[in-house]
Amino acid sequence: MPTPNVWNFGAGPAKLPTSVLQRAQAELLNYNNTGMSVMELSHRSKEFDNLHNKAQRDLRTLLNIPDNYKILFMQGGGNTQFAVVVYNLLAAKRHQIDDDLEEEFNPPLDYLITGSWSLKAAEEAKKLYNNVNIVFDAKKFYGSYGSIPPKEDWKLSGSKAAYVYYCDNETVNGVEFNNIPEIDPSVPLVCDMSSNILTRRVDISKFGVIYAGAQKNIGAAGLTVVIVREDLLVRSKNFDNKSSGIPAIPSMLDYKIMADHNSLYNTPPTFSIYISSLVFEWLLELGGVEAIEKTNLTKAKKLYEIIDNSKIYKSPVEKSVRSRMNVPFKIQREELESEFLKGAIELGMLQLKGHRSVGGIRASMYNAMTLEGVDFLIEYMMAFERKHCQ
16 A cells, blocks of 8 residues: 555556555455455456446546447557557458459558657557558657657558557657647547546547556556447458458457447456546546646646756657656766666655666656655755755
């Protein structure tokens, strides 16, 4: 159980609201007077069915999800969704085309690469399909990940594409889109929101598919939330896969199968769904996404002001695309970073070390991180700077 003098700035699995953990602890041995732990309930039981459906309703309320979208509770995290998206969206594209199509079915898959996670998604797509179009690669454009190229430099495929894919918030690189990319409205927009879902208001109707691993803002690791527009749910078995040009979809990766079975095609991650349901209730009690968005903006503004006005700290990310969730920064004298991290740990600030691929320092400030925790970090940063700038 977290204590008041421990501040978890980890990128994921991340900090959970203390009240959620306390409630889970209180209910661990006897959920809803069943005499059993929620981990022991059958996923076919009335008790779990009620929990499962309420979690979906609460998420729909929080994000104002339109009625023509399905909410799926899947497994495998973002890395699995890299492949799931390819399978399902190619099938959906093929479904839109007449069966007597004379030319080869080979629509491009468009990828916007802004950091480590969107790059991994594109690389996975290339393993499964032979026509992946890189709309832009920010690292090749700028020399490093920390900016998003202007729209005039994007190389979109237009209506030919099966979908356009992007990662809304790059956890490793600290890059976040400040608006929804404008694309051909006939093409489904697919978004990885693993690290910023439920942190700000978003127009779900602009998307074909949104997915998010739970372990940052939703709940415990093991659950992946997928929000998918109903017209993209097609039965892949309607096609002769060899002649249609689309790969057969494994049953566990098939959005249509999952939707038809209310995500209960197999045993779902029941405990992770339970924890997520508690987080949804917590958010609703706070005033929903609109309320938490204001807090998140305040946290980010305060921390970036300290970095920008500092003599020793520096941000590698362009101001217009800085993440509110993951704030990477460096100390201009790199030899001081180990001292900074050691001192932070001694004061109870944990997991501030930057991702192994980029180094430096990274403060992740998801919904459960309080203003008090961010203020504590800021006070330490100011004291550390005074010590080394005398």
